[in-house]
Amino acid sequence: MIAIIGGTGIANILRGDKEEIIETKYGKAKIMRDKDLDVILLFRHGVEHNIPPHKINYRANIYALKKLGVERILAINSVGSMKEHIKPGMFFIPIDFVEFTKKREETFYDYGKVVHIDLSEPYCPELREVLENILNKNNFEYEKGVYVCTEGPRFETKREIEIYRKFGDVVGMTGYPEVVLARELEMCYVSLCNVTNYACGLQKCLTVKEVLDILKEMEERILKVVEEFIKYNFKERNCICKDALKYAVIE
Numbered sequence: 001m002i003a004i005i006g007g008t009g010i011a012n013i014l015r016g017d018k019e020e021i022i023e024t025k026y027g028k029a030k031i032m033r034d035k036d037l038d039v040i041l042l043f044r045h046g047v048e049h050n051i052p053p054h055k056i057n058y059r060a061n062i063y064a065l066k067k068l069g070v071e072r073i074l075a076i077n078s079v080g081s082m083k084e085h086i087k088p089g090m091f092f093i094p095i096d097f098v099e100f101t102k103k104r105e106e107t108f109y110d111y112g113k114v115v116h117i118d119l120s121e122p123y124c125p126e127l128r129e130v131l132e133n134i135l136n137k138n139n140f141e142y143e144k145g146v147y148v149c150t151e152g153p154r155f156e157t158k159r160e161i162e163i164y165r166k167f168g169d170v171v172g173m174t175g176y177p178e179v180v181l182a183r184e185l186e187m188c189y190v191s192l193c194n195v196t197n198y199a200c201g202l203q204k205c206l207t208v209k210e211v212l213d214i215l216k217e218m219e220e221r222i223l224k225v226v227e228e229f230i231k232y233n234f235k236e237r238n239c240i241c242k243d244a245l246k247y248a249v250i251e
């Protein structure tokens with residue numbers, strides 16, 4: 001089973017049937033099913049985009065997908081570019097991350113089992129290859145690199161971006177802890193980032209309108225990538241994700 005986690009502006013592009021509430025021990029998650037494509041849609045900010053990045057219940061969302069039998073997740077994130085060659089309107093595929101979040105519940109293993117998962121490859125290598133093949137086949141421009149996650153909901157300062165750009169290539173507010181929580185539950189996770197702006201300091205002020213305008217321009221390409229990802233003929237998983245807990249638990 002595949003799930004798409006939609007970010008800013010995606011609820012206008014993808015639509016499932018009616019919303020379902022999935023109860024979990026971490027709280028409620030809201031999903032939609034696209035029965036034709038046999039895929040689960042989850043809009044992390046809510047269909048009405050009324051949940052800010054620092055208040056998203058990431059654990060309930062990821063746990064709900066696991067409960068529904070999801071094995072593979074395509075997350076869609078919007079990011080600001082911290083490098084000149086990564087231009088607004090391009091796609092970006094994270095291969096690693098650095099996070100500067102502050103108040104997020106970032107693990108399922110707070111009590112009981114002590115678990116230290118390996119994150120030498122935080123994003124599923126098999127799904128990253130599928131995503132790159134889709135982008136290359138469609139001649140959609142993209143870059144790969146490091147995603148820096150900030151707490152939000154404010155944008156970053158110029159000085160913060162001067163520091164962050166030494167560690168990474170794009171900046172967002174939702175990529176973490178989603179990627180880690182998925183690995184803790186041995187699900188494959190890949191992120192398709194929409195580069196919506198240059199980060200603070202590389203351009204003048206940042207506006208939500210600018211982000212939404214670029215997403216509108218990218219809408220068709222985003223939809224194309226999602227459709228081809230969903231239709232991809234996935235075989236048996238042969239990646240590190242499915243056995244993430246194998247050597248990670250202190251017995």
Ligand SMILES: CSC[C@H]1O[C@H](OP(=O)(O)O)[C@H](O)[C@@H]1O
Pocket residue numbers: 006007008009044045052053076077078079152172173174175208211
């Ligand atoms: C309106 S830009 C800031 C907003 O957009 C991004 O969300 P997502 O990654 O879910 O598309 C960013 O993380 C902020 O939540």
